[in-house]
Amino acid sequence: MESIRIEIMGNKLYFLFNRKEKNNAFSKEMLNEINKSLEEVTKNEEIKYVIFRGENGCFGAGADLREVQELTNNSLKAREFAYALNSFFRKVAEMNKITIALVEGFAIGAHLELLMFTDINIAQTNTYFSTGGVRMGLMPAELSAIYLLFFGKKFWRYIITAERFNAEVAKELGIIDFVADNPMDKLKEVIESLDACDFLAIQKAKKLMQDFLRLYEKNFDKAKDEFADLIIYGKAKERIKSFFEKR
Numbered sequence: 001m002e003s004i005r006i007e008i009m010g011n012k013l014y015f016l017f018n019r020k021e022k023n024n025a026f027s028k029e030m031l032n033e034i035n036k037s038l039e040e041v042t043k044n045e046e047i048k049y050v051i052f053r054g055e056n057g058c059f060g061a062g063a064d065l066r067e068v069q070e071l072t073n074n075s076l077k078a079r080e081f082a083y084a085l086n087s088f089f090r091k092v093a094e095m096n097k098i099t100i101a102l103v104e105g106f107a108i109g110a111h112l113e114l115l116m117f118t119d120i121n122i123a124q125t126n127t128y129f130s131t132g133g134v135r136m137g138l139m140p141a142e143l144s145a146i147y148l149l150f151f152g153k154k155f156w157r158y159i160i161t162a163e164r165f166n167a168e169v170a171k172e173l174g175i176i177d178f179v180a181d182n183p184m185d186k187l188k189e190v191i192e193s194l195d196a197c198d199f200l201a202i203q204k205a206k207k208l209m210q211d212f213l214r215l216y217e218k219n220f221d222k223a224k225d226e227f228a229d230l231i232i233y234g235k236a237k238e239r240i241k242s243f244f245e246k247r
Contacts, residue, residue, distance in 0.1 A: 062109020137236035
């Protein structure tokens with residue numbers, strides 16, 4: 001089964017995470033597939049909107065912990081995984097399209113981090129969120145590196161405790177823009193509003209924002225190496241093993 005599924009409807013491209021048996025968790029193979037697809041989407045001038053959504057009623061569970069557990073014994077592959085994840089975030093941040101996330105069920109770890117880089121985020125009412133990582137001996141590296149630019153000090157506690165929070169709290173924190181019982185209906189409203197605006201002007205505004213983010217390039221580069229170091233030298237192996245034994 002393909003780990004992503006792409007549907008094109010007019011000028012909208014739906015980018016669907018499709019690892020149902022793994023709650024859409026990111027594997028290295030999946031990240032490579034995503035990154036290749038995003039490069040192709042960026043070149044398609046007919047696409048105006050890129051919409052990220054998870055299959056099976058959940059946005060995603062972050063990194064594939066089973067795979068990360070195996071990576072603790074292979075430093076090269078651990079770095080490849082960390083770099084592929086970092087590349088995914090960069091590609092979304094640098095897209096010349098309007099990016100929208102439809103978040104249902106839960107967004108944990110890397111799936112929560114993704115929401116830093118999409119333009120508009122819509123969550124279903126009963127969705128919950130968690131940074132996840134520190135409980136597994138990991139961390140949301142890219143989020144930790146530049147969270148102050150997006151959310152301010154009040155979000156720090158969620159990074160270092162990995163506690164869950166709901167969609168309304170996510171909206172208060174600035175992670176989510178809209179909370180709706182029916183995210184697809186809200187998506188339709190949002191796109192209608194965006195269609196009334198000039199796309200070139202939006203692209204120019206995005207370009208200025210992207211130029212600003214590049215001022216923090218060193219922080220972003222360091223994030224992927226710190227994440228890889230935790231996989232290789234930290235306690236991820238023991239903590240992930242304990243997590244699965246308790247399930």
